[in-house]
Amino acid sequence: MNQVVVVGAGLAGVRTVEALRGRGFTGRITLIGQERHPPYDRPPLSKAVLAGDADTSFVETDLEAMEVDFWPGVSAKSLRAGVVETTEGEVAYDGLVIATGSEPIRLPGDGPQHVLRTLDDAHELRATLVPGARIVIIGAGWIGAEVATAARRAGCAVTVIESAPTPLATAVGTEIGARTIPWYDGIDLRLGTMVDSVDEGGVRLVGGEFIEAHVVVTGIGVRPAVGWLADADIDLHNGVVTDEHLRASLPNTVAVGDCAAWWSRRWGTRLRVEHWDTALNAPEVAAATLLGEDAVYDPVPYFWSEQFGHMVQYAGHHPAGDRLIYRGEPEGKWSAVWLTADDTLAAVLAVDRPRDLVQGRRIIGAGHRLDAERLVDPQVVLRDC
Ligand code: FAD
Incomplete structure (x- = not known):
């Protein structure tokens, strides 16, 4: 193997680069990242960055020292065996790492809606969190709860709209979610409420009610960022399907991080985990697999959230x-x-x-x-x- 292409310059992508070099791979590595920034951690975006306690969260890494050919601001558009087509032309590979993460789901409507996925999103949203601003947050999952925490702390008038009967219902169930309802003290928490559309000046609920807002934040979940693989000869089902070695169905290809749906021996099912610990630790296995070693990824999944x-x-x-x-x-x-x-x-x-x-x-x-x-x-x- 002489030429590895890593698509996606988030945590999973950069950790895989480090793991490849750490395992002695001396061939060429090209790292393709849609964002213009060097790799950064996302958890601080909804915590320290949104709260104004930090401006960036760049990953400590030295791409130059690792002799990585880094292409920031470049998107992969499609894939055929041995070639990735990007917005800056084609790049050939004999080893491929798919680490394109996930992307936020948006709601219908013509009104402006913020999402929180990137550093730029965090800066844009932070600028709106000023005392007295009316903020409507759609979704009381992990991101919604953390944004509500920052908005309340900034002195905004906060409404959180959730279609389930409790916060965190999709993630950990309504019984646990019910225990977190008191945390929303001072917030207009509307449970069991569906949004129809995000319109100019606010949010239209199913049933017709209009909730006025200066700022609307949609935090209703993410989907794996695999649209660029739609025409490729690779198994996709809720992300890139891999075996327990993180090996995808296309030869010499691994998938890692939020976009990978791997087979877990421990749980006897396929898992796709959208959390930081997976992006941090799965890359060792992905790199080992790509280099022909026998490694298995079978963690006890872990995550955390800081809210209220x-x-x-x-x-x-x-x-x-x-x-x-x-x-x-x-x-x-x-x-x-x-x-x-x-x-x-x-x-x-x-x-x-x-x-x-x-x-x-x-x-x-x-x-x-x-x-x-x-x-x-x-x-x-x-x-x-
Ligand atoms: P990503 O971080 O999404 O990186 C993928 C990169 O690939 C992106 O930069 C993307 O632009 C790029 N890309 C996508 N498509 C293409 C393409 N076609 N071509 C080129 N590049 C492309 N997890 C926790 O466990 N605890 C937390 O407290 C926590 N807080 C979070 C807070 C926020 C605001 C967010 C957004 C996430 C949080 N997470 C948390 C989740 C965690 O950050 C993710 O699981 C992790 O970032 C996944 O890393 P990744 O490298 O797989 O994907």
Whole structure:
């Protein structure tokens, strides 16, 4: 292999470049990135950057020292075996890394709507968060909650509209989501409410009501950014389909990060995880696979969110769980654990209880069973349950 092309210069893309060089690959590497910026981390965008505590979140890396041919501001348009066609012409490869991440879903309507995916999005949105501004946020998922946190802190009049009966319902279910409703104190939280369109000056709800807004932010989820692969001879289904080695169906091709739907041996299902830890750690496996080594990606998925003064952390795969058990009261620091039918820990969600997260993640990784009776006592540490 002499010429690797990495499409997508986000965290997964740049970490794969580093992993290739770290494993001794000396051939040519071309890194193609649609954005004009060097690679950066996205989690700070909805936290420190939106709050005005930071302006950038660039990844510490040295593309020049790694002799990477970096093409910022260039998009891949299509793919045929051995050639990527870009907005700046064709580039040939004998090894391909697909790391194009995901892109926000927008709502219908002619009115202006912000999304929060890029550094530029964050700067544009930050400029609008001024005292008294009427902000309507559509979606009470992870991004919606974090934007609402920043907007409330900035002194805006905040409305959050969510079609589900609770926040975070799609991510972790309505039972957990209900515990977060009190966090929206001072926010006009409209649950079970559908938006019809984003119009000039506000948002039209299904049923006709119009909610006025200076700023509308749509945070209703993302989809894998694989449109450029539509005509390629590669399996796509909710992203780029890969095996447990992150190998895609096209020869000499791996996919990594938000855009990859990989086979998980641990959970016996296909996973596509839109979180930072995957973009950070899967690249080692992707690089190893591309170089012909035998490596498997089978993590206990992990993510965190900082919202309304709370640190929310999650590890595991709760659809594998059967029973939900709470540790601690909703007003304080608490966690929730999902057990399978045979009392194996499937997932843990910790609110301001980082120790439960760390121990839970290890227990899930080891496949240990827990004693449900002991679990309900938040004083008993998880590893002793
Ligand atoms: P991306 O970061 O999306 O990078 C992909 C890159 O590919 C992009 O720069 C894109 O422009 C480029 N690209 C796309 N298509 C093309 C093309 N055709 N040609 C060339 N380039 C292309 N996760 C957590 O675990 N915790 C958090 O608190 C958290 N907070 C977040 C806050 C925000 C605001 C956002 C947006 C995400 C957050 N995440 C969080 C998720 C995490 O940031 C992502 O999972 C991670 O960025 C995925 O990395 P990636 O490299 O796979 O994709």
